[in-house]
Amino acid sequence: MASTFIYRNKIYMSVQVNGKQRKRSTGLNNTKKNLKYVERELLPNFIIEVSNNKSSNVKLFYYIERFKEEKKHFLKERTYIRYCKMIDKWILPEYGKMKIKDIKISTLKQFLNNHFEEGKTAKTVELYRTVFSGILQEAVYDGVLSSNLFKNIKHPKKKKPVITPFSVDEVKLLLDNSFGWFHNYIGIATSLGLRSGELIALKWIDIGDKEIYIRRTRDFNQDTTPKTESSIRTLPMFAKVREFIDKQRKISGHSEYVFPRPNGLPWSDTQWIAQNHWYPLLKDLALKKRRLYEMRHTFATNMLNSGHFKVTEIARMLGHTTTEYLFNVYSAYIESEKNSFSLNINIYE
Template sequence: MTIIATGEIFKKKPKTFSHYFEMYLKSVNRNRSYFQALPHRRKVEAHFGSRDIDTITRLDIKNYLLDLPILSRSKAIYLGAIVGTFNCAIDDGVIQTSPAHAIRLPREAKSDIQYFSKQEVKKLLDNAEGDLNPYLLIAFHTGMRPEEVLGLQWGDIGSTHISIKRARTRNSIRPTKTPKGVREVPYPSFIMESVNKLKANSLWVFNLQDTNSLYYRWNKLLERCEIPKRKLYATRHTFATTALNDGLLSINELAGILGHTSPNITLQYYSSAIKSNTVFFEGGFDLFCLKNDTEEKRTLRKTL
């Protein structure tokens, strides 16, 4: 009789984490990064899935995140899935507050980006075999992400520009990382001699059956060239840092080519890689025309 008097009998019975997790997935399935993030979100469900949503504590969540053997910035996907799942349970009226509310991931010192010198790029291109050579020619000369290069179709390659429309991995074809990722980038015409050798009866420039071992062959190429191991993504960083240090592109122009949503993101990534000695004032520089009350030519230029 007590539960009737207190109203407990009318309260909803909390369901499992998995139940509300599926509700959360439905709410984000239109996001551009849905398929990219899905495997990571599923790991959250595998950990908490069978537990009733109201039995999971703030300490449980913190310990789970702490035990993940990845960087804090990579844990954000996992925390986002947890927060979203608990929000669905709140909307359903089975809990009043979320134990994941206001959990903050510790900040880590930002590591410098990794990129190749011009000599290293030449060595890699001279030794790359098969479809790895045209792949690297495109990657080093356009700054495209690895999955964007693999997503190229022959119709995307124009006479002077490449249209980037999609990302492709071994398991999926999906939109680009951000809306700004859909873009056109220029390319030097000389790289097409190698790229055109790939032409076959295929819609795709790169046949995924041949590129399943792309990362393995990339690491072997680095070994063969006696170059320290770096991620394939370093081709993108190499394009960006070289273009900035050689004065070929401004930050704004580079942001557009890389598909960044804002030039601020480009600065955050590459400010540390810009050489301080690439900008200097020539000897006659007199900004306010104070020297001998005469206006001298003022020049600010970048060394190439």
């Protein structure tokens, strides 16, 4: 006898074999689509598994597929693709054929340590951990594991991101030595602080008389919604930005996108721009090699150091809901302004 039932808005399966009843959470929310999927795919497999009593021999591969199937319904497409690539490269080849019962805490510690030894950042390794832990959690839902082994492994201390923004003089140097659409690209990137994906996803319909509307980002050759809800924002059309926009309109005003490829189609991502325009420019100017993303940090730090804007205003333009991130990442630049304060100021006068 097999059936499904709902508990705390999650779909569970129940199978009775030889007078014994086995229950298992699917981890899926109670929706018609999920229920249909459970009844057609998961429940028959559960019946076979219980009947053969092979749960102790289930391999990680089985839960990798379960994890992928579940996340397909809940993650943004670009995040889902990123997770799948990560699994297929770092988890599946080495651990996919391992039996769940054979995966030990030492196995997982070694997995994390290997990536640290390869020079991966703590942030990257933490993402690998999150994904691997999510796979094991599927086995916990099934009762194959009593608890998630990652709970017994300490998280590394988070370090502040290391940023290398350009100075005002360096920005001027970049603009003086770039031309055409790439000149305008650098100008807007350093004047508005857009993320790289947001900039190549910018369309002419997003350009108003006094404002610019950020409504999407672009990656994996497709437009998607921005990183967070706060990333959907409206930015002021500064006079300098208007100059770059007007010049770019003469170049690509006939296209849908503000910064299209030479053939008029949108960019898949910013890799080609970086390799063929950005890095060669930095090399020619004898500037330290930095990511395109550093232009966003450049905007933030120079806005802070200008003294013309409130921290809350800068956070809002960057698409952050609070100022916490600004203080965590850019505190050194805020601190650098302290020595310029007059010691004769009395805030109560």
